[in-house]
Amino acid sequence: MSQVSSCELCAGDGGDVLWRHPQFRVVLVDEADYPGFCRVIWNGHVKEMTDLAPAERTLLANAVWVVEAAQREVMQPEKVNLATLGNMTPHVHWHVIPRFLDDRHFPSPVWAEPRRAADAASIATRRALLPQLLEAIRRQLDAAGLTA
Amino acid sequence: MSQVSSCELCAGDGGDVLWRHPQFRVVLVDEADYPGFCRVIWNGHVKEMTDLAPAERTLLANAVWVVEAAQREVMQPEKVNLATLGNMTPHVHWHVIPRFLDDRHFPSPVWAEPRRAADAASIATRRALLPQLLEAIRRQLDAAGLTA
Numbered sequence: 310m311s312q313v314s315s316c317e318l319c320a321g322d323g324g325d326v327l328w329r330h331p332q333f334r335v336v337l338v339d340e341a342d343y344p345g346f347c348r349v350i351w352n353g354h355v356k357e358m359t360d361l362a363p364a365e366r367t368l369l370a371n372a373v374w375v376v377e378a379a380q381r382e383v384m385q386p387e388k389v390n391l392a393t394l395g396n397m398t399p400h401v402h403w404h405v406i407p408r409f410l411d412d413r414h415f416p417s418p419v420w421a422e423p424r425r426a427a428d429a430a431s432i433a434t435r436r437a438l439l440p441q442l443l444e445a446i447r448r449q450l451d452a453a454g455l456t457a
Numbered sequence: 458m459s460q461v462s463s464c465e466l467c468a469g470d471g472g473d474v475l476w477r478h479p480q481f482r483v484v485l486v487d488e489a490d491y492p493g494f495c496r497v498i499w500n501g502h503v504k505e506m507t508d509l510a511p512a513e514r515t516l517l518a519n520a521v522w523v524v525e526a527a528q529r530e531v532m533q534p535e536k537v538n539l540a541t542l543g544n545m546t547p548h549v550h551w552h553v554i555p556r557f558l559d560d561r562h563f564p565s566p567v568w569a570e571p572r573r574a575a576d577a578a579s580i581a582t583r584r585a586l587l588p589q590l591l592e593a594i595r596r597q598l599d600a601a602g603l604t605a
Contacts, residue, residue, distance in 0.1 A: 395536055395538075417568065
Protein backbone atom coordinates (compact mmCIF):
# COMPACT_ATOMS: atom_id res chain seq x y z
CA MET A 310 0.00 0.00 0.00
CA SER A 311 1.63 3.23 -1.10
CA GLN A 312 2.20 5.93 1.50
CA VAL A 313 3.38 9.51 1.07
CA SER A 314 5.04 11.07 4.09
CA SER A 315 3.88 14.60 3.28
CA CYS A 316 0.22 13.50 3.07
CA GLU A 317 -1.83 14.12 6.19
CA LEU A 318 -4.05 11.12 5.42
CA CYS A 319 -0.98 8.88 5.16
CA ALA A 320 0.67 10.40 8.24
CA GLY A 321 -2.46 10.27 10.41
CA ASP A 322 -5.95 8.82 10.65
CA GLY A 323 -7.72 12.06 9.69
CA GLY A 324 -10.24 11.84 12.53
CA ASP A 325 -11.56 9.63 15.26
CA VAL A 326 -11.48 6.13 13.74
CA LEU A 327 -14.83 4.31 13.96
CA TRP A 328 -13.96 1.41 11.71
CA ARG A 329 -10.80 -0.02 10.19
CA HIS A 330 -11.08 -2.22 7.13
CA PRO A 331 -7.89 -3.47 5.48
CA GLN A 332 -8.51 -1.07 2.58
CA PHE A 333 -10.35 1.88 4.11
CA ARG A 334 -11.31 3.50 7.38
CA VAL A 335 -14.31 5.47 8.59
CA VAL A 336 -13.60 8.45 10.81
CA LEU A 337 -15.71 10.94 12.72
CA VAL A 338 -14.69 14.48 11.84
CA ASP A 339 -14.19 17.13 14.50
CA GLU A 340 -16.49 19.83 13.09
CA ALA A 341 -18.28 21.58 15.94
CA ASP A 342 -21.21 22.70 13.80
CA TYR A 343 -21.66 19.34 12.07
CA PRO A 344 -21.99 16.48 14.55
CA GLY A 345 -22.04 13.20 12.67
CA PHE A 346 -19.86 14.46 9.79
CA CYS A 347 -17.87 11.39 8.75
CA ARG A 348 -15.16 10.65 6.26
CA VAL A 349 -14.50 7.39 4.49
CA ILE A 350 -10.81 7.30 3.64
CA TRP A 351 -8.98 4.87 1.36
CA ASN A 352 -5.92 3.59 3.21
CA GLY A 353 -3.49 3.70 0.28
CA HIS A 354 -2.32 6.97 -1.22
CA VAL A 355 -4.47 7.12 -4.34
CA LYS A 356 -5.50 10.40 -5.93
CA GLU A 357 -8.68 9.76 -7.89
CA MET A 358 -11.50 7.21 -7.73
CA THR A 359 -10.49 6.09 -11.23
CA ASP A 360 -7.00 5.28 -9.94
CA LEU A 361 -8.65 2.48 -7.97
CA ALA A 362 -9.55 -0.84 -9.60
CA PRO A 363 -13.27 -1.16 -10.35
CA ALA A 364 -13.86 -3.57 -7.45
CA GLU A 365 -12.04 -1.19 -5.10
CA ARG A 366 -14.22 1.74 -6.20
CA THR A 367 -17.33 -0.29 -5.51
CA LEU A 368 -16.00 -1.41 -2.11
CA LEU A 369 -15.28 2.17 -1.08
CA ALA A 370 -18.57 3.50 -2.45
CA ASN A 371 -20.46 0.76 -0.63
CA ALA A 372 -18.87 1.94 2.61
CA VAL A 373 -19.99 5.49 1.81
CA TRP A 374 -23.58 4.32 1.24
CA VAL A 375 -23.50 2.46 4.56
CA VAL A 376 -22.41 5.58 6.43
CA GLU A 377 -25.17 7.56 4.72
CA ALA A 378 -27.70 4.89 5.69
CA ALA A 379 -26.54 4.95 9.31
CA GLN A 380 -26.75 8.76 9.45
CA ARG A 381 -30.28 8.60 8.06
CA GLU A 382 -31.33 5.90 10.49
CA VAL A 383 -30.07 7.71 13.58
CA MET A 384 -30.09 11.43 12.74
CA GLN A 385 -32.90 11.79 10.19
CA PRO A 386 -31.15 14.57 8.31
CA GLU A 387 -32.95 16.74 5.79
CA LYS A 388 -30.34 15.61 3.24
CA VAL A 389 -27.02 13.80 3.13
CA ASN A 390 -24.18 15.38 1.17
CA LEU A 391 -21.50 13.14 -0.36
CA ALA A 392 -18.32 14.47 -1.90
CA THR A 393 -14.79 13.52 -2.78
CA LEU A 394 -12.78 16.62 -3.63
CA GLY A 395 -9.14 16.25 -2.56
CA ASN A 396 -7.84 19.49 -4.03
CA MET A 397 -5.78 20.13 -0.91
CA THR A 398 -5.24 16.51 0.12
CA PRO A 399 -5.10 14.40 -3.03
CA HIS A 400 -5.66 11.10 -1.23
CA VAL A 401 -9.09 9.60 -1.89
CA HIS A 402 -11.49 10.43 0.95
CA TRP A 403 -15.23 10.92 1.00
CA HIS A 404 -17.11 13.49 3.03
CA VAL A 405 -20.44 12.14 4.30
CA ILE A 406 -22.32 15.04 5.85
CA PRO A 407 -25.76 14.96 7.44
CA ARG A 408 -27.48 18.26 6.64
CA PHE A 409 -30.33 19.98 8.46
CA LEU A 410 -32.60 22.91 7.66
CA ASP A 411 -31.16 24.89 10.57
CA ASP A 412 -27.48 24.08 10.02
CA ARG A 413 -25.02 26.90 9.36
CA HIS A 414 -25.04 26.64 5.58
CA PHE A 415 -28.26 24.95 4.51
CA PRO A 416 -29.21 24.78 1.65
CA SER A 417 -25.72 25.83 0.51
CA PRO A 418 -22.85 23.35 0.55
CA VAL A 419 -20.85 23.41 3.79
CA TRP A 420 -17.93 24.97 1.86
CA ALA A 421 -19.96 28.08 0.93
CA GLU A 422 -20.46 31.21 3.01
CA PRO A 423 -22.47 30.47 6.17
CA ARG A 424 -26.08 31.64 6.14
CA ARG A 425 -26.71 31.73 9.88
CA ALA A 426 -25.23 30.93 13.25
CA ALA A 427 -25.45 27.33 14.36
CA ASP A 428 -28.31 26.64 16.76
CA ALA A 429 -26.70 25.47 19.99
CA ALA A 430 -29.70 23.40 21.11
CA SER A 431 -29.91 21.60 17.75
CA ILE A 432 -26.20 20.90 17.80
CA ALA A 433 -26.43 19.50 21.33
CA THR A 434 -29.35 17.26 20.35
CA ARG A 435 -27.40 15.93 17.38
CA ARG A 436 -24.23 15.49 19.37
CA ALA A 437 -26.16 13.36 21.85
CA LEU A 438 -26.93 10.95 19.00
CA LEU A 439 -23.28 10.21 18.27
CA PRO A 440 -23.04 7.03 20.35
CA GLN A 441 -26.06 5.65 18.47
CA LEU A 442 -24.55 6.76 15.16
CA LEU A 443 -21.28 4.97 15.87
CA GLU A 444 -23.21 1.83 16.82
CA ALA A 445 -25.30 2.04 13.61
CA ILE A 446 -22.25 2.59 11.39
CA ARG A 447 -20.49 -0.41 12.90
CA ARG A 448 -23.58 -2.63 12.78
CA GLN A 449 -24.39 -1.72 9.16
CA LEU A 450 -20.79 -2.07 7.93
CA ASP A 451 -20.65 -5.47 9.57
CA ALA A 452 -24.01 -6.47 8.05
CA ALA A 453 -22.73 -5.33 4.63
CA GLY A 454 -19.74 -7.63 5.00
CA LEU A 455 -17.30 -4.71 5.14
CA THR A 456 -15.76 -6.26 8.18
CA ALA A 457 -12.80 -4.82 10.00
CA MET B 458 -40.42 6.08 -12.75
CA SER B 459 -41.60 8.68 -10.26
CA GLN B 460 -41.70 12.30 -11.39
CA VAL B 461 -42.37 15.45 -9.38
CA SER B 462 -43.69 18.41 -11.34
CA SER B 463 -42.05 21.01 -9.08
CA CYS B 464 -38.60 19.43 -9.51
CA GLU B 465 -36.37 21.04 -12.11
CA LEU B 466 -34.63 17.73 -12.82
CA CYS B 467 -38.01 16.07 -13.47
CA ALA B 468 -39.33 19.02 -15.52
CA GLY B 469 -36.17 19.40 -17.63
CA ASP B 470 -32.92 17.72 -18.60
CA GLY B 471 -30.75 19.94 -16.37
CA GLY B 472 -28.20 20.62 -19.12
CA ASP B 473 -27.10 19.67 -22.58
CA VAL B 474 -27.72 15.90 -22.73
CA LEU B 475 -24.68 13.91 -23.84
CA TRP B 476 -26.04 10.46 -23.07
CA ARG B 477 -29.41 8.98 -22.22
CA HIS B 478 -29.55 5.65 -20.46
CA PRO B 479 -32.96 4.28 -19.43
CA GLN B 480 -32.10 5.03 -15.79
CA PHE B 481 -29.79 8.06 -15.91
CA ARG B 482 -28.50 10.79 -18.18
CA VAL B 483 -25.20 12.64 -18.49
CA VAL B 484 -25.40 16.36 -19.15
CA LEU B 485 -22.89 19.10 -19.83
CA VAL B 486 -23.42 22.00 -17.46
CA ASP B 487 -23.44 25.59 -18.66
CA GLU B 488 -20.82 27.04 -16.28
CA ALA B 489 -18.70 29.58 -18.14
CA ASP B 490 -15.71 29.21 -15.82
CA TYR B 491 -15.81 25.40 -15.76
CA PRO B 492 -15.81 23.91 -19.26
CA GLY B 493 -16.30 20.17 -19.02
CA PHE B 494 -18.36 20.34 -15.80
CA CYS B 495 -20.82 17.44 -16.15
CA ARG B 496 -23.70 16.08 -14.14
CA VAL B 497 -24.87 12.50 -13.98
CA ILE B 498 -28.57 12.57 -13.13
CA TRP B 499 -30.81 9.69 -12.10
CA ASN B 500 -33.95 9.83 -14.22
CA GLY B 501 -36.44 8.97 -11.47
CA HIS B 502 -37.17 11.38 -8.63
CA VAL B 503 -35.14 9.83 -5.84
CA LYS B 504 -33.69 11.88 -3.00
CA GLU B 505 -30.70 9.98 -1.63
CA MET B 506 -28.28 7.39 -2.99
CA THR B 507 -29.56 5.00 -0.32
CA ASP B 508 -33.09 5.37 -1.70
CA LEU B 509 -31.79 3.50 -4.76
CA ALA B 510 -31.45 -0.27 -4.79
CA PRO B 511 -27.83 -1.43 -4.38
CA ALA B 512 -27.50 -2.38 -8.07
CA GLU B 513 -28.89 1.03 -9.08
CA ARG B 514 -26.35 2.82 -6.86
CA THR B 515 -23.54 0.88 -8.48
CA LEU B 516 -24.89 1.58 -11.98
CA LEU B 517 -25.04 5.32 -11.31
CA ALA B 518 -21.65 5.41 -9.60
CA ASN B 519 -20.11 3.50 -12.51
CA ALA B 520 -21.40 6.21 -14.85
CA VAL B 521 -19.80 8.84 -12.59
CA TRP B 522 -16.46 7.03 -12.72
CA VAL B 523 -16.68 6.87 -16.52
CA VAL B 524 -17.25 10.62 -16.80
CA GLU B 525 -14.29 11.21 -14.47
CA ALA B 526 -12.13 8.90 -16.60
CA ALA B 527 -13.14 10.72 -19.79
CA GLN B 528 -12.38 14.12 -18.24
CA ARG B 529 -8.96 12.87 -17.17
CA GLU B 530 -8.25 11.39 -20.59
CA VAL B 531 -9.12 14.55 -22.51
CA MET B 532 -8.58 17.46 -20.13
CA GLN B 533 -5.84 16.24 -17.78
CA PRO B 534 -7.24 18.14 -14.80
CA GLU B 535 -5.23 18.68 -11.64
CA LYS B 536 -8.07 16.93 -9.77
CA VAL B 537 -11.61 15.77 -10.35
CA ASN B 538 -14.25 16.72 -7.81
CA LEU B 539 -17.28 14.46 -7.33
CA ALA B 540 -20.29 15.42 -5.25
CA THR B 541 -23.95 14.68 -4.76
CA LEU B 542 -25.50 17.36 -2.56
CA GLY B 543 -29.12 18.01 -3.57
CA ASN B 544 -29.99 20.42 -0.79
CA MET B 545 -31.84 22.67 -3.22
CA THR B 546 -32.88 20.01 -5.73
CA PRO B 547 -33.42 16.76 -3.81
CA HIS B 548 -33.27 14.55 -6.91
CA VAL B 549 -30.11 12.43 -7.10
CA HIS B 550 -27.54 14.09 -9.37
CA TRP B 551 -23.76 13.99 -9.32
CA HIS B 552 -21.46 16.89 -10.07
CA VAL B 553 -18.31 15.77 -11.91
CA ILE B 554 -15.98 18.75 -12.09
CA PRO B 555 -12.53 18.88 -13.66
CA ARG B 556 -10.39 21.20 -11.55
CA PHE B 557 -7.26 23.12 -12.53
CA LEU B 558 -4.61 25.04 -10.60
CA ASP B 559 -5.67 28.28 -12.29
CA ASP B 560 -9.45 27.85 -12.03
CA ARG B 561 -11.50 30.42 -10.10
CA HIS B 562 -11.64 28.53 -6.84
CA PHE B 563 -8.73 26.07 -6.73
CA PRO B 564 -7.93 24.54 -4.27
CA SER B 565 -11.25 25.48 -2.68
CA PRO B 566 -14.44 23.71 -3.70
CA VAL B 567 -16.32 25.48 -6.50
CA TRP B 568 -19.02 26.43 -3.99
CA ALA B 569 -16.61 28.48 -1.86
CA GLU B 570 -15.59 32.10 -2.36
CA PRO B 571 -13.60 32.54 -5.59
CA ARG B 572 -9.87 33.05 -5.17
CA ARG B 573 -9.11 34.68 -8.51
CA ALA B 574 -10.58 35.69 -11.84
CA ALA B 575 -10.84 32.96 -14.43
CA ASP B 576 -8.03 32.98 -16.97
CA ALA B 577 -9.67 33.59 -20.35
CA ALA B 578 -6.98 31.82 -22.36
CA SER B 579 -7.12 28.71 -20.15
CA ILE B 580 -10.90 28.65 -20.36
CA ALA B 581 -10.75 28.94 -24.16
CA THR B 582 -8.22 26.10 -24.36
CA ARG B 583 -10.44 23.89 -22.21
CA ARG B 584 -13.58 24.85 -24.08
CA ALA B 585 -11.90 23.76 -27.32
CA LEU B 586 -11.58 20.25 -25.84
CA LEU B 587 -15.32 19.81 -25.38
CA PRO B 588 -15.95 17.94 -28.65
CA GLN B 589 -13.22 15.45 -27.66
CA LEU B 590 -14.66 15.19 -24.17
CA LEU B 591 -18.14 14.40 -25.48
CA GLU B 592 -16.65 11.75 -27.77
CA ALA B 593 -14.66 10.23 -24.89
CA ILE B 594 -17.67 10.17 -22.55
CA ARG B 595 -19.81 8.42 -25.16
CA ARG B 596 -17.07 5.97 -26.13
CA GLN B 597 -16.26 5.07 -22.53
CA LEU B 598 -19.92 4.74 -21.45
CA ASP B 599 -20.50 2.48 -24.42
CA ALA B 600 -17.37 0.43 -23.61
CA ALA B 601 -18.59 0.11 -20.00
CA GLY B 602 -21.86 -1.33 -21.26
CA LEU B 603 -23.85 1.68 -20.00
CA THR B 604 -25.51 1.88 -23.36
CA ALA B 605 -28.15 4.41 -24.25
